[in-house]
Amino acid sequence: MQPDSSQISTLYEQYVPKIQPSDILTIVVTAADPKVTVPFNPVNSISNGNMTQQVDMAFRPTYTVDNNGNIMLPMLGEIHVAGLTRLEAIEKIRAELSKYIKDPGVNMNFNNFRVSVLGEVAHPGSFVLPYERVTVLEALSMAGDLTIRGVRSDVMLIREVGGKKEIHRLDLTKQNTLNSPYYYLAQNDVIYVEPNKAQINNSKLGANTNIIISIASLIITVISVLTR
Structure with missing residues (x-):
């Protein structure tokens, strides 16, 4: 990121991810007396031979x-x-719990906060995180950083909002990107790093070369058969 006159003013609190349908949340209720939390924290029973183990x-x-x-x-x-x-969800649940428990505590985390990084990066893939505070730079770092063939000035971010896909562009060569509302990621965001023109041309050349070789091989085979 090249320095410029931009003032870095991005606050994570401005762009905290919101809970969405299909999110999986881990929620634990706590209190000074653990016994009073039992009805609010699930307990599973499994069968182990002739014994039922809690x-x-x-x-x-x-x-x-x-x-x-x-x-x-x-x-x-x-x-x-x-x-x-x-x-906000924690406070809402605490308010409901207060009807039953004195000074309840609530621990909540996303259990499926996933971001995907594709395209010209060293290790493309999806990453499930135990926390929701992650930036586009951190996601790219998890993917091994951009390759030398990746376009840094036009990184694509795909985000689902209200059931609809939105596409946003980030210029990683400019410091002002740190002020972007999309610098902090939301769950299920997809980052795509496009290949540069040289890589695209090489891909076309490779495909054309295979075709040329195939045609040449066919011609040589036909000539060989006809001249026997």
Whole structure:
């Protein structure tokens, strides 16, 4: 990123990802007296031979946000969380828990915060993160950085908002990109690094070369058969 006169003023709080339908949330209820949290934290039973073993899943209870933006919590019932940030959802759940527990605590994290990096990077792929604070530069770093053939001035970001795909462009050669509302990523974002013209031309040349070789081989074979 080349320095310029831009003042870096991006605040993560301005662009905190919002909870969306199909998100998977890990939610744990805590309190000074752990016994009062039992009804709010799921416990699974598994069968082990002739014995039924209780396995405490209080550290990993997960809830999927339905198409209406709701989750179903034990005792509390249906709670609408879509459109809220993680901290806003925590406060909403704490307010409901306060009816049953004195000074409850709520730990919540995204369990499926995924970003994908494709195109001209060293290691393209999808990355599932245990946190939601991730920047486009960090995502590219996880993918091994751009190759020398990647276009740095026109990186594509694909984001789904309200069920519709949006495409945004980021110029990584300019410092002002740090002020972009898309510098911080949201869950399920896709980053695509396009190849430069030289790489595109090489790809075309490679394809044409194969065709030429195939045609030449065919001609040589035909001539060989006719001159026997």
